[in-house]
Amino acid sequence: MLGSLIKSTLQGTLQGRLRLPHRQPEFDATRLGSVAIALPAPNGLTVPLACAAVLVDRVGRSRRQAAGSRIAVLEGETAWCVHPGPYACELLPFAGAPEIGLRVHFAIDANDPRATHQRFDLFLASEAGCTVELAGFAELAQTALQRELAQGNLELPPCTTLEEWNAFRSGFNQLMYTRFGVTVDDCVPVDLGAANDYAAMLDARLAARLDAVKPAAAREQAATAAAPQEAFVPACEDGRALRRLFLELPCLMCAVRMAVMPADQGRFRQHQELLRRLDLVSLSVGTMPALELAAPGQPLAQDEQLRRARHSRRAAAALDEAWALLARLKVAGEAPLDALFDEADRIVANLETEAGARRAVSAREVELEEA
Numbered sequence: 001m002l003g004s005l006i007k008s009t010l011q012g013t014l015q016g017r018l019r020l021p022h023r024q025p026e027f028d029a030t031r032l033g034s035v036a037i038a039l040p041a042p043n044g045l046t047v048p049l050a051c052a053a054v055l056v057d058r059v060g061r062s063r064r065q066a067a068g069s070r071i072a073v074l075e076g077e078t079a080w081c082v083h084p085g086p087y088a089c090e091l092l093p094f095a096g097a098p099e100i101g102l103r104v105h106f107a108i109d110a111n112d113p114r115a116t117h118q119r120f121d122l123f124l125a126s127e128a129g130c131t132v133e134l135a136g137f138a139e140l141a142q143t144a145l146q147r148e149l150a151q152g153n154l155e156l157p158p159c160t161t162l163e164e165w166n167a168f169r170s171g172f173n174q175l176m177y178t179r180f181g182v183t184v185d186d187c188v189p190v191d192l193g194a195a196n197d198y199a200a201m202l203d204a205r206l207a208a209r210l211d212a213v214k215p216a217a218a219r220e221q222a223a224t225a226a227a228p229q230e231a232f233v234p235a236c237e238d239g240r241a242l243r244r245l246f247l248e249l250p251c252l253m254c255a256v257r258m259a260v261m262p263a264d265q266g267r268f269r270q271h272q273e274l275l276r277r278l279d280l281v282s283l284s285v286g287t288m289p290a291l292e293l294a295a296p297g298q299p300l301a302q303d304e305q306l307r308r309a310r311h312s313r314r315a316a317a318a319l320d321e322a323w324a325l326l327a328r329l330k331v332a333g334e335a336p337l338d339a340l341f342d343e344a345d346r347i348v349a350n351l352e353t354e355a356g357a358r359r360a361v362s363a364r365e366v367e368l369e370e371a
Contacts, residue, residue: 033083037108038124038132041081043073052111054080054121060247062121064111080124080132084108086185089138090192093149093156099193104141105186106176117251119181126247137180144179145172148324170331178255178327179320234302234309238291241312245319245355249282252322259329262337270341277348284355285315294361308358315354321347 029048032039038054046068047053053065058076065071071079085107092101108120124132127140148154154171157164173184253275261271291308294300300308325343332340 027081029081032081033085033087035134036083036131037085037087037134037137038080038082038128040130041071041079043071043079045071045079045081047071047081051081051083054082054124056080056121056125060117060122060125062118062125064118064121080128082108082120082124084110087134089134089141090190091138091142091145092192093145095146099191101190101192102145103186103188103190104184106182106184109177109181109183117254119178119251121181122248122251123180126244141176141180144175144320144324147320148175153324153328171328174327174331175324178330179323232306232309234305235291238305238309238312241309241316242285242288244316245282245285245312248319248323249278249285252319252326253278253282255326256329259326267337267341274341274344274348277352281348281351281355284359288355289359300361304362311354311357315351315358318347318350318354322351 027039027042027045029039029051032048032051041047041053045053047065047070049067051067053069053071054062055065055071055073055077056062057074057078073079086105087107088103088105090101090103092098094100109118111118145154148171149156154168154175155164156168160168169184169187172187176182176184256271256278257275259271261267291305292300294304322344325340325347329337329340
């Protein structure tokens with residue numbers, strides 16, 4: 001009996017020594033932290049060091065897992081492996097002055113236990129798609145910055161004084177945090193004249209103008225060749241825009257509701273009316289009819305589907321303006337808020353108009369509602 005006990009003990013020890021380790025799914029993490037910010041992660045992957053995993057379900061709820069843990073994807077969830085950085089990129093604040101740039105160093109914001117939704121996680125859920133490349137993210141940040149400068153919401157004048165630069169940095173930092181959930185560590189002006197040949201850009205524009213006067217057959221052939229890259233697919237554009245609106249509008253309303261307002265009864269009523277209108281827009285987005293149907297069982301014409309998709313995209317552009325306005329509201333402090341509330345009224349009116357036009361079956365119906 002003692003011999004059999006010793007034999008079973010030895011067999012258990014040998015089996016434990018020969019047990020194979022958990023096999024990791026195939027995943028290349030070498031691009032993270034350099035040219036890629038987030039990559040789709042397979043289930044069962046052990047989160048690499050210095051990274052985190054972000055898991056998002058179908059309705060946009062997110063959770064994070066720390067480095068060293070195994071990703072356990074629940075039904076309906078999508079996982080990303082995210083490297084917090086820091087990252088460096090060069091942005092062009094003015095499209096008409098490619099020799100003037102900003103070298104920006106930023107990092108993904110850490111997990112905030114006070115927030116129900118982490119802003120960068122919301123960006124992954126609503127806009128990321130699959131991979132978040134550093135170059136693509138920098139392009140989005142540059143577009144947001146150029147829009148704010150073009151609209152006069154941020155100012156970066158020539159021969160900037162220290163006070164003007166500090167005001168710009170404060171607004172830009174808040175814009176990046178509110179819009180994307182990243183923290184700007186450093187931002188300095190740089191001369192990009194050597195990297196961006198303005199003369200070559202002007203030559204390219206001239207060549208494009210010369211191409212515009214080519215014979216019709218040549219233009220048609222060029223358009224056919226470029227169609228796969230530049231095609232506007234209504235279903236994809238509409239789905240992408242509506243997903244953003246569905247996921248981001250509730251978070252935007254929560255942030256607006258928590259904004260610090262002066263103790264003024266009139267301002268309080270304005271604030272509540274703004275939230276009520278945003279809530280109705282969110283309800284409209286959540287009950288939006290299918291793109292391809294005019295009514296149950298009745299298909300919608302292709303030109304009307306294209307019209308609907310364009311209205312969805314315009315509503316998403318108004319959503320971008322709303323996030324930028326929220327960033328300005330957070331840095332306004334004790335400054336007068338009349339201009340900001342006027343801007344908020346305009347943005348919400350655009351959201352209401354575009355959401356209503358997206359629901360309409362025909363352009364004629366939109367014209368009657370506007371009349």
